[in-house]
Amino acid sequence: MLVVNQLTYRYPGTTPGQPPLVVFERLCWSVDAGTSTAIVGASGVGKSTLLHVLGGLDAPTSGEVRVMGASLWAMSATARARFRNQTIGFVFQFHHLLPEFTALENVALPMRMAGVSAAESHRRAEALLERVGLGNRRHHLPTELSGGESQRVALARALANTPPLLLADEPTGNLDERTAAEVLKLLHELQQDHHMTLVIVTHDTNLAATCQQVWRLEHGQLTRTGP
Template sequence: MSEPNMDTTRNEERPMERTAGQPMLECHDLTRIYREGPQDITVLDGLALKVHAGERVAIVGSSGSGKTTLLNLLGGLDRPSRGEVRIAGESLLALGEAALGRFRNRHIGFVYQFHHLLAEFTALENAALPLIVRGLSKKAAEVRARELLDKVGMAARADHKPGELSGGERQRVAIARALVTDPSLVLMDEPTGNLDQHTAASILALMDDLARNAACAFVVVTHDPALAAHQDRVMRLDEGRLTAQPREAATER
């Protein structure tokens, strides 16, 4: 991977100062309506959610309930039909596409259900890429990326490309990539679905550490009752609305 032609020292940013309990994600009246022929299909209907720094929230619900649509709205990958999303105090609706892209790089980490790694890059290069896009030097970005790969148990596979990795290994690289920027908010879509029990436990421990020490907020969409029960709160998405439920009841109907 070639090194960007820029003054990398000048572009490096210090992590945002965050305090546990500080509102990190706020949305209100969040509505998403899709047009299908002559009909309007309401997927999310006036949804409200607040997540604080250092807090981990699980969202459960049946297939087709709109969980992925919700994540896309929270991450600024889609625009709501009505309502607002604020992250770290910033309204996503107020940002143009270029500014929104920079904001996502600075504040949001994504872990998709499918890894979306770049096939031509190594695990290390994939994990470092968000920092290089931000403007860090290749060397500085890869130092940080190696730290995260080590935390997810992938240090020994850092120089391997995705085609040489198992599904679980690719997912661990994707998790490292999402966390490498020290984001304010991490959005996870079935993050442990392809992981064995031991590796899943290490990912949960890493989430605990980041929530506690880095005051990072997590929103985790999952069908896994054990993963949901590990979070601080569990919300069920049903008929376009979110309702709280006990963690021990985090199972699919």
């Protein structure tokens, strides 16, 4: 499902003559289809940057990312955006819902961008909101939802185009312990229901332990830590 080859990401030095900051270098790594994988590491080590590169949001300094055999960074920006919309779902620590849109409209938006009709995208969005337990909140704005509800809407939105790959960046990091446990349980249920490949970035080792594989990003390299 996901293969990286010689992947490198460097931040340029902030002052003249300062060497670049290497976040990761010459990574070679892969993830099998249908599995759940966690990437752990200390804050600031580059976990989110890696996830953004894997998802086609941030360009690497060098190297290759392949999703389902397609080389993300060999595509044009337009082709990559289209591929991302149809193939990769994202869930972030902060839900990033559009504040002027209802829950239903937020979930339907990726489908509308993919060319699905308004009627069909709304029908699918309603079904997804029912699945995450928010069918009765579909006409509410994000400001009228709790943090946990907003994150469940974000989950439904990530699944809008039934992506084979779901990337989650600290998906429970902004939630209280009980709500985080509920969202995590739902995330794994949805991954299994839709036969998706799930990659989670987190600093929470308890969350990571719920995945089939755990890798640690440290000193610019990934090392498998379990199970």
